[in-house]
Amino acid sequence: MTRELWKGNEAIAEAAVRAGLQAYFGYPITPQTEALEYLSWRMPELGRAFLQAESELGAINMVYGAACAGARTMTSTSSPGTSLMMEGLSYIAGTEIPMVLVDVVRGGPGLGNIAPAQGDYNQIVHGGGHGDYHPIVFAPSGIQETVDTVYEMFDIADKYRTIGIVMVDGSIGQMMEPAEMPPMKEVRKEWPAWSTSGMEGKRDRNVLTSIYLDPKAQEITNLRMMKNWQVIEKNEIRYKEYFMEDAKFAVVGFGSAGRVALSAVRAARAEGIPVGLFRPISLSPFPKKQIFELSQKLQGLFVVEMNSGMMLDDVLLASQGRVPVEFYGRMGGIMPFPDEILREIKRLHAEGWQTEGHPRDRWLAKLDRIIAEE
Numbered sequence: 001m002t003r004e005l006w007k008g009n010e011a012i013a014e015a016a017v018r019a020g021l022q023a024y025f026g027y028p029i030t031p032q033t034e035a036l037e038y039l040s041w042r043m044p045e046l047g048r049a050f051l052q053a054e055s056e057l058g059a060i061n062m063v064y065g066a067a068c069a070g071a072r073t074m075t076s077t078s079s080p081g082t083s084l085m086m087e088g089l090s091y092i093a094g095t096e097i098p099m100v101l102v103d104v105v106r107g108g109p110g111l112g113n114i115a116p117a118q119g120d121y122n123q124i125v126h127g128g129g130h131g132d133y134h135p136i137v138f139a140p141s142g143i144q145e146t147v148d149t150v151y152e153m154f155d156i157a158d159k160y161r162t163i164g165i166v167m168v169d170g171s172i173g174q175m176m177e178p179a180e181m182p183p184m185k186e187v188r189k190e191w192p193a194w195s196t197s198g199m200e201g202k203r204d205r206n207v208l209t210s211i212y213l214d215p216k217a218q219e220i221t222n223l224r225m226m227k228n229w230q231v232i233e234k235n236e237i238r239y240k241e242y243f244m245e246d247a248k249f250a251v252v253g254f255g256s257a258g259r260v261a262l263s264a265v266r267a268a269r270a271e272g273i274p275v276g277l278f279r280p281i282s283l284s285p286f287p288k289k290q291i292f293e294l295s296q297k298l299q300g301l302f303v304v305e306m307n308s309g310m311m312l313d314d315v316l317l318a319s320q321g322r323v324p325v326e327f328y329g330r331m332g333g334i335m336p337f338p339d340e341i342l343r344e345i346k347r348l349h350a351e352g353w354q355t356e357g358h359p360r361d362r363w364l365a366k367l368d369r370i371i372a373e374e
Contacts, residue, residue, distance in 0.1 A: 003178040008168070009034035011143050011179055012076065012102055015150040017042055020185040022071040023049040025062035027081060030114040031170035032104035035076045048187070056081040060088030067097045068208045070195025072154055072188060076102035078170070079120050080111060082128075089163060090129025094210030096225065097194075098157035101135075101165045102150065104173040107333025115333025116170035118255060121310035124167050125284045132222045134229050135163040136236060137284040141259040143177035149281075151182045160232055161194070167283065169256050169306065171335065229285075238281035239290060243269055247276030249348065250294060252315055253304040254280045256335065261304045264341035273349045275302075283311070291318035300324040300353040304341055307331060309360045316359075324353035327363045340370075 006014070013035045016024070024043055026036045036052065043050035049066070053059035059075050066073040077085065082103045092099055105120045107113040125137050136156060140146040149166050157164035191197035196206050212218035242262055244250065253261040258279035265277045278294060278301075280287050294301065300323055303312045312327045319325060328344050330336045354362065 003180045005176055006143055006147075006179045007034060007176050008143055008146060008173045009104065010038045011147050011181075012150050012166070012168075012173070013038040013042065014181060015147040016074050016100070016154070017046065018182050018184045019151045019154040020072050020187050021048065021074055021154070022187055023063075023066040023073040024075065025051050025053050025059040025066070025073070026075045026077065027053050027056050027059050029056070029078045029081045031106055031116075031173045032076050032078045032102070034173070035102065035104075056084040057088070060085040060092075063099050064088055064092050064095075067092060067099045068095065068196050070191035070197050072158070074100040074102070074154075076104065078104045078106050079108050079117075082120060082123065086123065086129040088129075089135070090131050090133070091210045093129070093133035093135065093163055093225075094131060094221070095208050096161050096221075097208065098161050099163055100150070100153050100157055101163065103165060103167045105167060105169045107331075113333045114170060116172075116256060116306065116335055117331070117333050118169055118257060118306040118310070119308075119331070120167065121283070121305075121307055124165055125286070125310075125314075133225055134232075134284055135165050136160070136232060136282070137165045137167055138238060138281055139167045139255040139283050140172070140281065141255050141279065143172070143175070144179045145281075146172060147179050147181065156236065158192075160228055162228070162232070167255070170333075171256050233285040236282055237285055237287050237290070239287045240279045240281065242277040242279070244276035244278065246274055247298065248274040249298050249300040249302065250276045250278050251302045251304055251341070251345070252278045252280070252291070252311075254283060254311060255306075257304050257306045260336055260338055261341050263338035264345060267338065267342050268345045268349075271346075273345060275345055275349070280311070286314050286318070288314075288318040291315055292320060292322075295319035295323040298323055300326065300348065302344065302348060303327045303359070304336065305329045306335060309363065312360065324355050325359050326353065327359040328366075329363060
């Protein structure tokens with residue numbers, strides 16, 4: 001295999017094809033439209049199903065139908081489109097069937113803009129649609145990692161009969177990097193035993209539903225889903241560590257924010273500052289145990305995000321107040337530069353850690369000054 005130059009959205013699409021994607025339904029929305037455009041010719045070329053729906057609402061419900069029939073299916077969208085899909089995602093979760101969603105996050109709230117952001121964290125990671133359920137959410141930080149994540153996510157979703165979400169931001173969707181594509185998997189030739197397909201009369205058709213009018217039946221279903229989630233939490237935690245062997249404190253960042261932070265950490269290391277980086281890849285399930293263990297041996301945790309501190313809340317919960325936590329974020333589609341993160345790392349190293357008040361309050365006051373200076 002050789003590495004080729006790929007644009008993020010097109011790499012996502014090809015990785016899904018090679019994972020055995022059988023049916024794609026989507027609607028164009030920047031900055032993920034190239035994924036849909038790529039699949040509009042790639043899927044028919046292979047004799048597979050592609051349909052541009054009339055809206056994101058239509059797309060997610062088409063995914064729902066194809067998933068019930070047992071097809072390996074997917075949609076992709078960006079932040080406002082993800083919001084529109086939330087009801088359908090809840091129905092899919094309640095029916096306990098697998099599907100894959102790729103969310104290429106942009107600035108918001110509202111219509112916002114088409115710049116990269118991480119403001120979808122709460123609606124994606126903490127369940128989104130109504131009801132008691134958890135999707136699996138992975139957040140890669142580069143094109144190769146995104147390709148590998150999309151490719152693997154189909155198997156993971158099938159394994160647990162659940163929703164698998166790959167959350168990236170607009171910069172990953174739009175940038176170009178060398179990547180090696182995985183091998184082409186064969187499209188499944190037999191429908192899963194749980195699907196609505198009758199296997200050409202070889203067995204009775206299943207009935208799949210998310211409607212449980214009896215509250216007791218609904219509770220039993222929810223309990224079954226929660227037990228499944230416990231297995232997922234045990235098996236599917238993903239993260240990467242950098243320079244943590246002798247680190248006195250650590251930056252915590254995911255996706256592109258984690259990638260920017262890594263540049264800052266390398267620069268700080270070159271100046272003799274003992275800082276490391278912990279980059280969560282699985283945002284749901286979240287690496288709570290690993291964060292707690294870090295909080296017992298480090299002097300502080302410094303959370304960096306491209307939002308108002310949504311993962312920050314999860315880090316605070318996981319660390320259980322055992323270590324000071326600071327935060328730095330940019331919002332609305334503005335990516336932090338490595339120099340910004342490096343400046344904060346130097347400050348923490350020189351001045352120490354504050355414990356009074358909430359880290360978000362300190363960050364807001366700081367951001368006011370930064371915006372005024374810019």
